[in-house]
Structures are given as C-alpha cells and as structure tokens.
Amino acid sequence: MxxxxxxxxxxxxxxxxxAxxxxxxxxxxxxxxxVGIVLLMLGVYRTSRNIPSKSEKPEEPFVKTEMKDEI
Known part of the structure; x- marks a missing residue:
C-alpha cells in the first residue's frame, strides 16, 4: 500500500x-x-480522485432495435 x-x-x-x-x-x-467531517470528506475526495472514469467509447443501447424487412 x-x-x-x-x-x-x-x-x-x-x-x-x-465526527x-x-x-x-x-x-x-x-x-x-x-474538523471530523472535513477530514472525512478530504479522505473521500482524495480517494475518489484516483478512481478512473468509465471508458470514453460510446455505449451501445441495452435494447437493440430490429430492422424490419420491407416487402
């Protein structure tokens, strides 16, 4: 660590x-x-700052639509 x-x-x-x-x-x-709350929030902020964000690529929708064939 x-x-x-x-x-x-x-x-x-x-x-x-x-606190x-x-x-x-x-x-x-x-x-x-x-003082306790400030220390707590400082620790949480510093921890969350190091967590990487989600991937930057666009996400696909959960439900995909089907293409209807025209007759």
Missing amino acids: NISRSINFFCIVVGGLI FYANAEQKQNTYLLI
Missing part, C-alpha cells in the same frame, strides 16, 4: 471517529464535529 492511499485511509478513519465522538457527547462540540 503506497503512502497516498494510507493517508486517505487514515483521514477517513480518523475523521469518522472524531462520531463529537456527535455522541451529551453537549456536542461543534468545532470538533466540523
């Missing part, structure tokens, strides 16, 4: 734990919740 993927995973896990902890307290700490 390379260092970039490790950082992404770390951000997602730590951000989720911080969960900040939300679970009786008196919620808003700033801690914001």
